[in-house]
Each structure stands twice: as C-alpha cells, then as structure tokens.
Amino acid sequence: MPPVLQVRDLQVTYYTDSGRARALDGVSLDLNPGEKLGLVGESGSGKSTMALAMMRMIKPPGRIEGGKVVVGGTDLTALSEEAMRKARLSKIAYIPQGAMNSLNPVIRIGAQMMDAIRAHNPEEPRAEAEERCMRALESVDLKRSVFKMYAHELSGGMKQRVCIAIGILLRPQVIIADEPTSALDVVTQRQVMETIDRIQHELGCAIILIGHDMGLMAQFVDKVAVMYAGRLVEVSRVRDMFTDPKHPYAQALIRSLPSLENKGVFQGIPGLAPSLLRLPSGCAYHPRCQHAMEICSRAVPPLETINGSRQVACHLYVEKDLYAEKA
Amino acid sequence: MKPVFLIKRFLFLILVIWSAATITFFIPRLSPRNPIRERFVELARMGGFSPADLEQIVASYSQRFGLDKPLYQQYFDYMSAVFRFDFGVSLNKFPKTTVELIMEALPWTIGLLLATTIIAFVLGNLLGAVAAWPKAPNWLRATATPFVLLMGVPPVIMGVLLLFFIGFRLKLLPLGGAYSIGTVPTFTLEFVLDAARHQILPALALILGSVGGWVLSMRGMGVTIQGEDYVTFAEHKGLGPFTIFRDYYLRNALLPQATGLVLALGAVVTNGIVVESIFGLPGVGRVLDQAIRSNDFIVIYGIVLFITIAVATLMVAVELLYPLLDPRIKLD
Amino acid sequence: MATVTAVPQPQFRQPGRARLLIGYLRRNLSLLIGLVMLAGLVLFTLIGLLTIDPKDAYPLSVPTRRPPSLEYPFGTDFFGRDLYAAMVVGLWQTALIGVLAGAIGTFIGTVLGFVSAYFGGWVDNTIKGICQILTPIPVLLIQIVIAGSLDKRYVTIYTMALIVVLLAWMGPTLVIRSQVLSMKERQFVAVAKLSGVSEWEIIFKEILPNLLPFIAAAFVAQVFSAMIASFYLAVLGLGPLREPLLGNIIWAAQSQGAFFNGWWWWPIIPSVAIVLILGSLALINMGLDELANPRVRRTE
Numbered sequence: 038m039p040p041v042l043q044v045r046d047l048q049v050t051y052y053t054d055s056g057r058a059r060a061l062d063g064v065s066l067d068l069n070p071g072e073k074l075g076l077v078g079e080s081g082s083g084k085s086t087m088a089l090a091m092m093r094m095i096k097p098p099g100r101i102e103g104g105k106v107v108v109g110g111t112d113l114t115a116l117s118e119e120a121m122r123k124a125r126l127s128k129i130a131y132i133p134q135g136a137m138n139s140l141n142p143v144i145r146i147g148a149q150m151m152d153a154i155r156a157h158n159p160e161e162p163r164a165e166a167e168e169r170c171m172r173a174l175e176s177v178d179l180k181r182s183v184f185k186m187y188a189h190e191l192s193g194g195m196k197q198r199v200c201i202a203i204g205i206l207l208r209p210q211v212i213i214a215d216e217p218t219s220a221l222d223v224v225t226q227r228q229v230m231e232t233i234d235r236i237q238h239e240l241g242c243a244i245i246l247i248g249h250d251m252g253l254m255a256q257f258v259d260k261v262a263v264m265y266a267g268r269l270v271e272v273s274r275v276r277d278m279f280t281d282p283k284h285p286y287a288q289a290l291i292r293s294l295p296s297l298e299n300k301g302v303f304q305g306i307p308g309l310a311p312s313l314l315r316l317p318s319g320c321a322y323h324p325r326c327q328h329a330m331e332i333c334s335r336a337v338p339p340l341e342t343i344n345g346s347r348q349v350a351c352h353l354y355v356e357k358d359l360y361a362e363k364a
Numbered sequence: 365m366k367p368v369f370l371i372k373r374f375l376f377l378i379l380v381i382w383s384a385a386t387i388t389f390f391i392p393r394l395s396p397r398n399p400i401r402e403r404f405v406e407l408a409r410m411g412g413f414s415p416a417d418l419e420q421i422v423a424s425y426s427q428r429f430g431l432d433k434p435l436y437q438q439y440f441d442y443m444s445a446v447f448r449f450d451f452g453v454s455l456n457k458f459p460k461t462t463v464e465l466i467m468e469a470l471p472w473t474i475g476l477l478l479a480t481t482i483i484a485f486v487l488g489n490l491l492g493a494v495a496a497w498p499k500a501p502n503w504l505r506a507t508a509t510p511f512v513l514l515m516g517v518p519p520v521i522m523g524v525l526l527l528f529f530i531g532f533r534l535k536l537l538p539l540g541g542a543y544s545i546g547t548v549p550t551f552t553l554e555f556v557l558d559a560a561r562h563q564i565l566p567a568l569a570l571i572l573g574s575v576g577g578w579v580l581s582m583r584g585m586g587v588t589i590q591g592e593d594y595v596t597f598a599e600h601k602g603l604g605p606f607t608i609f610r611d612y613y614l615r616n617a618l619l620p621q622a623t624g625l626v627l628a629l630g631a632v633v634t635n636g637i638v639v640e641s642i643f644g645l646p647g648v649g650r651v652l653d654q655a656i657r658s659n660d661f662i663v664i665y666g667i668v669l670f671i672t673i674a675v676a677t678l679m680v681a682v683e684l685l686y687p688l689l690d691p692r693i694k695l696d
Numbered sequence: 697m698a699t700v701t702a703v704p705q706p707q708f709r710q711p712g713r714a715r716l717l718i719g720y721l722r723r724n725l726s727l728l729i730g731l732v733m734l735a736g737l738v739l740f741t742l743i744g745l746l747t748i749d750p751k752d753a754y755p756l757s758v759p760t761r762r763p764p765s766l767e768y769p770f771g772t773d774f775f776g777r778d779l780y781a782a783m784v785v786g787l788w789q790t791a792l793i794g795v796l797a798g799a800i801g802t803f804i805g806t807v808l809g810f811v812s813a814y815f816g817g818w819v820d821n822t823i824k825g826i827c828q829i830l831t832p833i834p835v836l837l838i839q840i841v842i843a844g845s846l847d848k849r850y851v852t853i854y855t856m857a858l859i860v861v862l863l864a865w866m867g868p869t870l871v872i873r874s875q876v877l878s879m880k881e882r883q884f885v886a887v888a889k890l891s892g893v894s895e896w897e898i899i900f901k902e903i904l905p906n907l908l909p910f911i912a913a914a915f916v917a918q919v920f921s922a923m924i925a926s927f928y929l930a931v932l933g934l935g936p937l938r939e940p941l942l943g944n945i946i947w948a949a950q951s952q953g954a955f956f957n958g959w960w961w962w963p964i965i966p967s968v969a970i971v972l973i974l975g976s977l978a979l980i981n982m983g984l985d986e987l988a989n990p991r992v993r994r995t996e
Binding site for chain 2: 828829830831832833834835836837838840841842844845924927928931932933934946950953955956960963964967970971974975977978979
C-alpha cells in the first residue's frame with residue numbers, strides 16, 4: 038500500500054530581526070493509511086511548525102523554503118492558493134491546540150460547521166449538509182443540540198470534541214491533532230483521546246498526534262517521532278521507543294518519564310534547548326549529549342534506517358567503517 | 365435578562381438625569397447675579413407683553429426659579445417639573461414652551477445625526493478593518509490614512525473649510541441655511557432636493573470629522589482579533605477570505621466598537637449642535653444658538669436637560685441591546 | 697565581545713544621548729512632526745509679538761473688511777481687528793486656556809485617581825461612581841449652562857479655563873486610577889511593602905515615578921480636549937466676546953455672514969490656526985501614547 042502522506046525534506050525558515058531561524062531543517066516522513074504517529078519534542082523543537090507547514094499555513098516572517106508534502110498523490114506545495122484552501126479540511130485537516138479559543142464566540146457551532154462545508158461543497162443541499170454536521174457531532178459523542186449552541190455554553194472537553202467533529206466533516210485522509218488535550222483535565226483527556234482513536238478507526242485515515250505527554254501518547258499511537266531543533270532524531274514503533282530508545286535525546290526523554298521504580302528521583306535532561314537562531318554545529322544535541330564524540334560537533338548525522346524498522350539520526354549508530362573510509 | 369439588572373440600569377438613568385437637573389438648578393443660583401431674573405426684569409421693562417402673558421411667565425418663572433419659596437421647595441418643584449418633562453416657557457418666544465421649540469427642531473437634528481453617525485461608523489469600521497487585514501491589497505489599506513489625518517480637525521472647522529472650498533470657491537453647494545431663501549417648505553420634489561443640497565456640507569463635515577476615530581480604534585481592534593485562535597482555525601478549515609473577514613474577524617471586532625459608539629454619543633450630539641449652529645440649520649443647535657444670543661436661559665437649560673436625558677437614555681437602551689450582538693453577554 | 701574599543705569616554709557620552717533621541721524621534725514620526733508644528737506656532741507667536749501692536753487685535757483699531765495684503769497679511773475684519781495681530785494674541789490666549797485647564801484638570805485627576813485607587817473601599821466607590829454618573833452627561837452642555845449664567849462682560853480667559861476644568865477631570869481620574877490599580881498589584885510595590893517601606897515612600901518613590909509617562913500623556917490629552925471645549929464654547933458665542941480667541945473670531949465671522957459677503961479670510965484664518973494647534977497636539981498625543989505604551993508599536 039502506498040503511503041498516504043509523504044513529507045520530503047521540508048524546510049521552514051523564520052526571518053527575524055535577530056537573524057534567520059531554521060525552524061524545520063529537512064524533515065522527511067512517511068505515513069501509511071490508518072497509521073497513528075506521535076510527534077514529540079521540547080517546546081520550540083518545531084512540532085507545531087511542522088503541522089503548520091503541512092497545512093501550508095506558515096505566516097510571514099516564516100517561509101517554506103523547500104521540500105514536498107504529498108497527500109494521497111497530490112503535492113500540496115505545488116497547489117495554487119485557492120486549490121490549497123480547498124485541500125485544507127478535505128484532504129488534510131488540523132485540529133487545533135487551544136480548543137478553548139478556537140471556536141468563534143459570536144456565531145453558533147452549527148454555523149461554524151456549515152461554513153466549512155460550504156467553503157468546499159457550495160452545491161450541497163442545506164438539509165444534507167446539516168445532517169452531515171449532526172452525524173459528525175454524534176460521532177464525537179456530542180448531542181445534536183450542540184449544533185444550535187454557542188462556544189461559551191460548552192465545557193472545555195465539549196469544545197475540543199466540536200473541533201474534532203469539524204476536522205472529520207469532510208473525511209480527510211490525514212488529520213493533524215496539535216496537542217488536542219493539553220488544556221483538559223485528566224479524565225476528559227482520556228475520553229477525548231478515545232474519541233480520536235475511534236474516529237480514526239471509522240475513517241481509516243492517518244493521524245499525526247503532536248504532544249508533550251509521552252504517557253498518553255504511548256497508549257494511542259503506533260509510531261513515535263522525536264524532534265529536536267527542527268530535525269527528526271528518531272522514528273520508531275511505540276514499543277521500541279519506550280523499551281529501547283536509540284537516540285541519546287530519545288533515551289533522555291524516556292528516562293525523564295516518572296515511574297514507580299525511580300520514584301522521588303526527578304530526572305530532567307541536562308542543559309537547555311538550543312536557540313534556533315544559533316544552533317550548535319554538527320548534531321544540534323551534541324552539547325547536551327553524554328555520548329558526544331569528536332565527529333558530533335562537525336557533521337550533522339543523517340536520519341538512517343537501522344535494524345530494518347527504525348530510523349535514527351545519530352553518529353553512534355553509523356557503521357564505524359563508513360568514517361574509516363572517509364578518513 | 366434579569367429584572368434586577370433592568371431596575372439597576374433604570375436607577376442609574378434616573379441618577380444621571382437627577383445629577384444633570386441638580387447642576388442646572390444650582391448653577392444659576394450660585395452665580396453672583398441671577399441671569400433669569402435680570403432677563404425677566406428686562407423683558408418687563410421693554411413691555412410688549414399683555415398683563416395676562418406676563419402673569420403666565422411669572423407663574424412659570426416662580427414655579428421654577430421663584431425665590432418666594434424656601435430652597436428645598438423650589439428644588440422639589442423643579443425636579444418634579446423635570447421628571448414631568450416640563451422645561452418651562454421660553455422667555456424670548458413666548459408663549460412657546462421649551463419642549464415645543466425642541467420638538468419643532470428635533471426631526472432635523474435626528475435626521476442629520478442619524479445619517480452622519482451611521483455613515484461615519486460603517487465607513488470608519490470598514491476602512492479600519494481593511495487597514496488591519498494583511499490580505500487586503502495595499503492601495504485599499506492605504507485609503508484609511510487620509511481619514512486618520514483628518515482626525516485632529518473638529519467637525520466645526522471641517523465645516524468652515526468645506527464652506528470655503530466647496531461653497532465659496534467652487535460655488536457647488538449653498539453657504540448655509542436649511543433651504544434656499546424664498547422657498548416655502550412643502551413636500552415637493554424640488555423643495556426636498558433643495559433641502560438635501562443644504563444638508564450635504566454639514567453632513568460631510570460631521571462625517572469627515574469622525575470617520576478617523578473609528579478607523580483608528582477598529583484598526584487596533586482588528587490587529588488583536590487576527591491573533592485569535594478562531595481566526596487561525598477558520599483558515600485551517602479552508603474558509604474563503606471573505607467569509608473569514610465577515611464572520612470571524614469583523615463580527616468580533618465590531619463588538620467593542622459598538623460600545624465605543626455608545627460612549628461617543630455625547631460627542632456626536634455636541635458636534636452636531638455646534639455644526640448646526642455654524643451652518644444655521646433649523647435643528648436643536650440653532651434653537652440653542654438663538655437662545656444664547658437672546659439670553660433665553662430657560663430654553664438653554666431646557667435643551668441641556670433634554671439632550672442629557674436623551675443621550676443617557678440612548679446609552680442605557682443600546683446597552684440592553686448588547687446581548688443581540690454578543691451571545692456571551694448576559695445582562696446581570 | 698571582549699574587545700576594548702579605544703574611544704575616549706567624555707566625547708562618547710553627549711552625542712550618544714542626542715543621537716539616541718534623534719534616532720527615537722525618527723522612528724516616532726508623529727511625535728517629531730507634532731513637536732515641529734508646535735515649535736513653529738511658538739515661533740510665530742514670538743515673532744508676532746515683536747512685530748505687532750497687541751491693540752490691533754481688538755475692535756476699532758484698523759480699517760475694516762480689508763482682504764489679505766502686504767499691510768495686513770491676514771486681512772482685517774468687520775469690527776476693525778487686524779487678523780494678523782488677532783492670530784498672534786488669539787493663538788496665545790487659546791493655548792493659555794488649554795494649558796491652564798489641562799494642568800488643573802490633570803492635577804485634580806491625578807490626585808483623585810491616586811486616592812481612589814490607593815485607598816480603595818468607599819472612597820474608590822464614591823469617586824468612581826461620580827465619574828460614571830457624569831460620563832453620560834455631554835460636558836459641553838453643562839459648560840454652556842455655566843458660561844450662560846455668567847455675565848459675558850466679566851468673562852475672561854481665566855474664567856473660561858475654570859469653566860472648562862470644572863467638568864473635565866473625570867478622564868484623567870479614570871486613567872490614573874486604573875494605572876495605579878495595576879501598579880499596586882506589581883511585584884516591586886509588594887516587595888517594598890514587605891520590607892517595611894512607609895506608605896508615603898511607596899507613593900512618592902515607587903509609584904509616582906512610574907506614573908509620570910501616563911500623567912504626561914493624560915496632560916497632553918487634557919490640553920487637547922480643554923482647547924476643543926473652550927473653542928466650542930467660543931464658537932457658540934459664550935466666550936469672552938472682547939478677546940480675539942480663535943473660536944470667538946469664527947463665531948463673529950459666521951454671525952456676520954462672512955462667506956455670504958465674500959469676506960472669506962475672516963473665518964478661514966482662525967480655522968487654519970486651530971487646525972494647526974490641535975493637529976500638533978493630536979500628533980504629540982499619539983507619539984506619547986507610543987512612548988508610554990510600547991505595545992502599540994507592534995500593531996503597526
């Protein structure tokens with residue numbers, strides 16, 4: 038089966054007063070239909086930029102400098118502005134991070150669903166479109182009456198569900214959920230995640246779940262991709278990632294998860310996340326890395342497939358003789 | 365809408381009217397001279413009134429300002445008259461009452477102010493919204509700038525300058541008055557067109573003088589709204605720019621602007637009156653102008669009270685309409 | 697950045713500050729243009745005072761109804777005033793009313809706003825309540841009542857200023873009140889309180905210096921609105937009729953039907969003058985706003 042989403046060498050740069058910030062530096066990624074990918078990393082590592090770049094929603098001073106985003110055979114980066122507008126929500130949908138403020142406070146929920154349908158299928162009869170909205174609401178466990186309500190009449194979890202319902206209105210092939218549960222309490226978080234999980238099964242679409250919460254992520258995704266300073270450093274099956282992370286940064290991330298065994302010992306990651314304006318040479322992680330070698334400050338390690346199923350960008354795992362040859 | 369809220373707003377309204385009435389009651393009494401009595405003595409000396417008329421003025425006068433009663437009694441009488449909407453009899457245009465004079469002039473004033481305020485509000489908000497909308501073409505965004513520059517020019521001055529350039533130099537429009545001298549107000553097309561021509565310059569003065577304020581506040585508002593998550597999400601939904609502009613951006617930015625409109629009511633009326641008096645339009649402004657020129661104090665105080673009551677009532681009324689604009693607002 | 701530059705210190709200081717100021721003014725264009733306009737008006741008045749006889753600003757001093765010429769650059773009016781002399785005196789008087797009323801209004805407002813916010817409780821409720829009740833009342837109308845109750849023969853520019861200020865302290869009161877309220881919540885005040893600094897020291901050493909930009913902005917705004925208020929009163933014929941206030945001249949011109957009679961310069965000269973003076977204040981006000989509230993800068 039061909040991948041439903043192919044990201045190739047995506048590059049995004051922000052031009053600020055204090056210099057150029059490479060927010061995304063050559064990210065490549067494949068996603069099969071029905072696959073669930075978790076995208077994790079510290080704040081500022083480029084997770085949200087990645088989501089916006091795939092939606093082609095990077096605003097000045099940011100720019101997509103290169104690369105391709107192919108969804109179901111269509112290269113989004115090659116589309117006209119108008120064609121891209123139509124592709125949003127119908128091919129690739131985005132469920133926003135701050136669901137608290139993501140709904141227009143002054144028009145009804147129903148109107149905010151209807152305008153989305155209208156923007157893509159203007160000819161669809163009103164009754165049909167309304168029925169479609171109602172079904173979408175029901176499929177995220179909301180009552181039909183929500184259609185006639187305003188955002189302020191809904192709880193945080195309900196608002197997030199409405200956003201999901203809007204995201205699935207046009208049955209997109211790829212859904213990007215940007216920290217969909219970060220503003221919710223633990224119980225609601227779980228319910229919302231279960232809803233997303235069920236919806237994904239029904240639609241058979243691929244999902245990219247962006248988030249900090251590794252624990253929550255572990256229970257819902259198939260694959261985990263770890264980002265650091267605008268690059269993917271490791272992409273592995275979720276079980277591999279949690280039992281045997283390869284990249285030193287991924288190892289540190291997993292180690293920093295609280296567990297009963299290391300109760301009371303808080304393990305953070307030493308050092309600070311680098312500024313995108315002044316990235317360290319070579320591997321951006323090398324100043325914080327315990328295993329840093331001489332080569333690490335010189336060459337950027339490419340994302341290589343190791344052990345057949347996982348990809349890691351680290352000099353530790355590159356065949357030693359590769360360098361021997363060069364030297 | 366809870367009745368408690370309605371009662372609270374109503375009490376606030378009463379309080380405002382009471383304050384204005386109290387001020388107009390005490391100020392003439394604090395003054396070292398009593399302008400009304402002086403005017404009255406002057407009128408009596410000049411004659412021209414039949415004894416019966418004079419009696420009536422005296423009655424009206426002593427009811428409102430008579431010094432024969434104790435102060436608290438005068439105050440009480442005055443207040444009860446104000447709340448009965450009785451602002452006394454004109455000293456100059458006897459036997460017309462202040463209310464009659466105002467009512468004759470009011471349609472002109474309401475027509476002018478309603479039209480100019482709506483035009484300025486709509487125009488200013490559209491220009492301001494466009495000026496803050498990054499997707500609008502640059503030439504369109506720049507149209508707002510000249511209006512902002514005109515903001516420092518009070519409408520009266522705008523009126524004088526328009527009179528000079530358009531009325532005096534180019535001779536395109538009349539120099540003042542409500543209709544050409546010699547015509548008699550009738551409901552003929554000719555007369556209506558003539559009257560409309562006389563309204564253009566004052567209307568333009570009021571519009572040009574106030575558009576800039578709306579442009580500026582709307583532009584500020586627009587910049588804030590653009591950063592809101594729901595506008596971004598609307599783009600993620602693949603909505604067209606026009607839908608986003610109208611339903612997500614304008615609708616939300618307009619709410620604070622409506623509040624601004626309420627707060628600006630006092631200035632709207634003030635500017636309207638001064639422009640009317642400069643252009644010699646037959647509105648409340650001219651009644652006030654004539655009253656000032658002829659020391660008709662009862663009419664001056666009456667107009668002041670009337671306008672205060674009107675503005676305060678409008679403010680409270682518009683406030684009660686907010687829930688229609690913003691579903692989040694529950695009045696309580 | 698450890699390299700030491702060999703620039704001698706004393707030379708470095710003075711031009712540095714001046715350059716900073718110039719650099720700032722270049723970015724804050726409205727402040728710069730406003731200040732230049734104001735300086736121009738001051739210069740006009742100063743040169744004017746040296747070249748005219750102030751008596752010519754009053755009626756019956758010069759031939760009547762002369763259009764602008766070399767002898768009378770701004771023309772003369774129906775009452776025999778030299779409009780050039782009248783502008784020199786009138787601009788000064790109009791500005792004086794504005795500055796006087798603005799200063800008194802800002803002072804009252806600052807004190808009331810401070811007391812209201814700092815002491816809170818019933819004091820705050822009373823002051824805030826009075827401001828709220830007075831706000832819907834169109835101030836000009838009350839000023840009309842006051843001015844109308846006075847004998848015009850005795851109205852001077854000082855009484856004008858007092859009339860204007862009587863009902864023009866609510867704006868600064870509310871502005872300063874909200875600023876003090878937010879400042880009270882800030883950490884440096886809390887720290888000062890915890891470390892036992894006295895109330896008065898907190899007010900004068902901690903809060904007041906931080907309020908200065910807001911007081912300055914409130915003052916300019918107040919001068920602006922006081923000038924408009926006194927101008928409106930004069931345009932309605934409620935000013936000191938003898939004085940060549942800009943509003944008075946326009947009122948007189950319109951009363952005599954200046955445009956109908958072709959004496960266009962009579963109302964136009966004072967109108968241009970008021971546009972210049974109000975425009976410069978509006979620009980300075982916008983510039984100061986940016987200075988006091990840098991967040992506005994980003995909205996451009």
